[in-house]
Amino acid sequence: MEIWYHNENPYPFVPQDVLDRADSVRASLPNRYCDPAIAANLFEETLDEFMLCDDLGINVVAIEHHAGINSLFGANPLILGILARQTRKVRILSMGTLISLRPDPVRVAEEYATADVISRGRLDIGFVKSGASEMASNNANPVTNIERYWEAIDLVIKTLQHQDGPFSWEGKHFTHRHVNIWPRPWQQPHPPLWAATGDPDTTSEVGRRGMVNVLVLRGEDGTKRAWSAYRQARAEAGLPPVTTSNFAYAALAYVGETHEEGVAIGSKLLWFLNTSLKMAPQYAQFLPGAMAPQFAPQVYRTKPQPPVRSDKETGAGKPVVSAIQNVGGLIGLTAEQAMARQILFAGSPDTVYQQIMDFYTNVGGFGHLVIIGRSGFMTHAEAEKGLKLFAKEVMPRLKEIPPRTVE
């Protein structure tokens, strides 16, 4: 199993009364509440954690989110550029430049190829569908998001692979008549590809394409549902089975010297769920395209109604209502609830190892574990201490688990 470290670099230092009054902590919270001096310190600490990971042999993940307290990583390629140069050993996963928000996927491919060359082939490319508040922050039509997502992926892959002079792309959403990037990527034909998604429609396509599917905070049921769709789609398409290396799970995780310490400090990670997910209804259930319209009776109404009829087809490629309910269901969890749902692994080295292995067994195995190891008010020192303990006491046992074929 491969281990990855993920810190979204959130900005938790907005007064609580401001957050309580705001209808959304993303997209619309004025940036006067973001002190650039504090932000600079947070970037420095987070980048130092990534450098520590390079020493410890833990791969690193750079994400992208826009305009909110949940993450200061609005410009993924910049972070990627720093990591490509400053780390020396570990792999770097961009998860990712939000491609359906960018007007030209060719530029994204160019940035990825550059980072892959600077890092001498240590780049993994992750594609994230984005959503909700990101649409407002980026002027991106939410209804056609999934169309742009797949077309952009196709164009990025072709741009990375093509070596025979300019080619032309006149797609539905992207036009670029003269594509010929320099440098081409270090890894051939292109760096490994990941996709972060849990909805069965998208996961099926991720499966047919053989990309690594990373599930973020989905727990056992959501993870099993997604990976089952992945495998079934491959089987139906007549494609060979894949190994556990095609599956990744991302969870909040913290290792303390004792179980109690691990849980106490690890519970600080719940800030991500309890504070940074607050979104106004126009960025959630009322966002056009956020769900297939047949789920609107469940979601628009404020009073319970009989279950919606399910005689209509799901909108092709659209997230179903479970995506919104998944977010709603994550807010307000205690550490015990989050651990029971297997979205938080916390405790001593032994108990964390056991929690991870229980989950591993329950979902049928996975080849990558992404640990979200710092969030909210957890300090830099606490994060580094947890990382060192994880690397020393837990990681060696996990790395012994070889990939195996999953039917």
Added chain:
Amino acid sequence: MNDTDPSGMEWLSVGNSRLEVLRRGQGQPVLLLHGMQNIDPHAPFLDFLSRRVAIIAPSHPGFGHSPRPADFDTVYDLVHLYLDLLNTLPYEKVTVMGCSFGGWLAAELAVTCCHRIDRLVLVDAFGIKISDRETPDILDVFNTSPQEVQRRSWHAPEQWTPDFNAMSDDAVVVRAQNWESLCLYGWHPYMHNPQLKRWLHTITCPTLVLWGASDRIVEPSYGCAYSELIPHARFEVIANAGHHPEIEQPAVFVDHVVRFLEA
């Protein structure tokens, strides 16, 4: 025209599109292009208006129960669909009336084929850019809280804000589909065509620009400026009405329209 639905709606085939159409009344034909929601067949203004004219009110593809063909997703598609519809109708000329988003379509039709249009009525219409680049003319209904959108939509929001708890499943699903389709067609450039303003001077048919005095989705000053770009257009304001004067003040609304049609 063909089969009639039990709900009183008819289905009309135009090219490859099947449109749900409400037809009511007799007399001079009025093509009514709806706004952000499809036409409610129970809206009182339809009965008032249909005493004087023949209403032809299609649901745009993706609105109401009209299916949206694959890749039919631009205002360009809608304008050409309705040009095709004008050719399908057995009238040399029709009056075109467009509300809100449908007003944008009506203005595009008038610019494109004024010779087929008897008279033009624009009601709280979208479609053009009036103010400077840092002043939005039209409220961003997608990035504004639903409560604020309702507050700015109506003169009396407490009376007209939709109650999803009281609606049938079908009605709620239709509203969600309408919302998605509106976003698809109108997201960018937001609810307008940057080129349309330049061509409004070519509209030669008599035009009435009608506005709710309390409209704060798009304010009456925008309507006034719109009317000044169309030769000989009349601009009239309806008191105690917001973005939907046809709903909030149906009798007064129809009086304005009928006076214009009979002038």
